[in-house]
Amino acid sequence: MRIVALKESHPGETRVAMVPDLVGKFVTLGYEVGIEPGAGENALLSDDLYTAAGAVVSADAVDDADVVISVQPPDESVIRRLRPGAATISFLPAQSCLPLISLLRERHVTSFAMELIPRISRAQSIDALTSQSLVxxxxxxxxxxxxxxxxxxxxxxxxxxxxxxxxxxxxxxxxxxxxxxxxxxxxxxxxxxxxxxxxxxxxxxxxxxxxxxxxxxxxxxxxxxxxxxxxxxxxxxxxxxxxxxxxxxxxxxxxxxxxxxxxxxxxxxxxxxxxxxxxxxxxxxxxxxxxxxxxxxxxxxxxxxxxxxxxxxxxMPGPASRLYAQNIVNLVTLMTADGAFAPDFEDEIVATSCVTHGGDVRHEPTRALLEGESQ
Known part of the structure; x- marks a missing residue:
């Protein structure tokens, strides 16, 4: 299994979804770790730091990714490079990115929105809205x-x-x-x-x-x-x-x-x-x-x-990235079993945060927005 952190392309976005200190956490879970070149530069994290931590820095890292992680939603160009069944984890505000969600559905990509993590005790360590609000x-x-x-x-x-x-x-x-x-x-x-x-x-x-x-x-x-x-x-x-x-x-x-x-x-x-x-x-x-x-x-x-x-x-990209990356690690850990990315959709955290899966829009408010737009 391969997990890849994107270089953010959204204007003004300086954070990164993976920091060198946490690469080892993914490796322990059984993942190969990839990162796009320059992904951490705005947070003062060089490619050399990621390489030293065990990640592979490559411009083609997305092409064979099983899981793609980012702060902002991936670009359409990234989604079109993903194989059916791959997954994305990011913030994914439905109202402002409906065409992107339609593409995720069309490409049979599973997507998880960090802002949809439920506010329950078990999810506190995954709650990225809270960690970023702290910053x-x-x-x-x-x-x-x-x-x-x-x-x-x-x-x-x-x-x-x-x-x-x-x-x-x-x-x-x-x-x-x-x-x-x-x-x-x-x-x-x-x-x-x-x-x-x-x-x-x-x-x-x-x-x-x-x-x-x-x-x-x-x-x-x-x-x-x-x-x-x-x-x-x-x-x-x-x-x-x-x-x-x-x-x-x-x-x-x-x-x-x-x-x-x-x-x-x-x-x-x-x-x-x-x-x-x-x-x-x-x-x-x-x-x-x-x-x-x-x-x-x-x-x-x-x-x-x-x-x-x-x-x-x-x-404040340094501390914000560190906190967000830990949220991602905790969510991926929840959805990993025996070295494989295997989300359990019976789990409240997984089910609530999932937007698209298997060619369907599972998040009802987002599905209603798409249906309203198509009428």
């Missing part, structure tokens, strides 16, 4: 520190006292909690809000002050929040306005995979922030939590700089 949350706090033209921590000096920065974090999932923890370690006074009341304890455990708006709970399945009504959203924005206005730095991290990000902050709310304030919108790629934010850009709204995140984990 993104840290990066958000660092962006805020870099952009804010004042100290984060309290400073007491002979020349006087410099008060700490006031940071507000909206969304207390993995990314939000990491942003809170990082801002707190840097000395800021941090306040945070999430629509799930259970998050208040987690916020407090990071040393931040939970914001209680005394609104109805929106605790949902799988660790995500339920979608809120427009009336509820408007009332929430009204109650959050004074917290936003008082913040030196606002970090928003609320997102649900496959759905547009909730609008938490309006332009009018940002316009109430003081001169020199900073807004970091991690969800800009999926519509934005902040009205007016743009992915990959910094724009001025009122007196505040608004930074829109775009593929934020790729801004």
């Amino acid at each position: 993104a949350g840290y990066r958000c706090a660092i962006v805020a520190v870099e952009a804010l033209r004042r100290f984060f921590p309290l400073n007491m000096t002979a020349a006087g006292t410099v008060p700490p920065a006031e940071v507000v974090v909206l969304g207390a999932g993995v990314a939000g909690l990491q942003a809170i923890a990082t801002a707190k370690r840097l000395g800021a006074v941090v306040r945070a809000y999430d629509v799930r009341p259970s998050s208040a304890e987690e916020i407090a455990s990071m040393g931040a002050h939970p914001i209680d708006l005394e609104l109805e709970t929106l605790e949902g399945a799988g660790g995500y929040a339920r979608e809120m009504s427009e009336d509820r959203a408007a009332r929430q924005r009204e109650l959050l306005t004074p917290y936003v206005a008082a913040a030196d730095a606002l970090i928003t991290t609320a997102a649900v995979p496959g759905r547009e990000a909730p609008r938490l902050v309006t332009r009018q709310m940002v316009e109430q922030m003081a001169p020199g304030s900073v807004v970091v919108d991690l969800a800009a790629d999926s519509g934005g939590n902040v009205e007016g934010s743009r992915p990959g850009e910094t724009v001025q709204i009122g007196h505040a700089q608004v930074w829109g995140g775009s593929n934020v984990p790729a801004q």
Whole structure:
């Protein structure tokens, strides 16, 4: 069996699905390991490091691959080179790559989407959304520190006292909690809000002050929040306005995979922030939590700089690649038996994350999108 890591071709993607330190894990499972030339260069991982670890670096590695792993979905040109029955493992957002999924089905390639890994205890070590959110949350706090033209921590000096920065974090999932923890370690006074009341304890455990708006709970399945009504959203924005206005730095991290990000902050709310304030919108790629934010850009709204995140984990390719590669190793281990890649489709993790197999689209929401597109 041969497993091959691709060189990413998606613009701005610097991560890689395999790191030299983990090549031996695949070899122990019984795989020959291949990697495309230059696959790790953006993560500062040379071809020589992969070769020394036991991988074969080859431009033709895909041609006889049984399993192809990548961060972004493989290109159509790669899929056309795969034999029927081969498998791909990557992020695979159905809404933005339906033609690719049609091709996977047509070519009888089995595909697994890392964003579909179920949020159950047994799958925690495979959950790439969580591992990459950890990186993104840290990066958000660092962006805020870099952009804010004042100290984060309290400073007491002979020349006087410099008060700490006031940071507000909206969304207390993995990314939000990491942003809170990082801002707190840097000395800021941090306040945070999430629509799930259970998050208040987690916020407090990071040393931040939970914001209680005394609104109805929106605790949902799988660790995500339920979608809120427009009336509820408007009332929430009204109650959050004074917290936003008082913040030196606002970090928003609320997102649900496959759905547009909730609008938490309006332009009018940002316009109430003081001169020199900073807004970091991690969800800009999926519509934005902040009205007016743009992915990959910094724009001025009122007196505040608004930074829109775009593929934020790729801004820290080293740690992001290491974590993602470990997620891949753990998933491949689950689907390997006696040295062969043999997914058990009775297993919840395997069944839930599978998009195409045997010429069929097994993921029902994706199949519904394809059928709707064909009508």
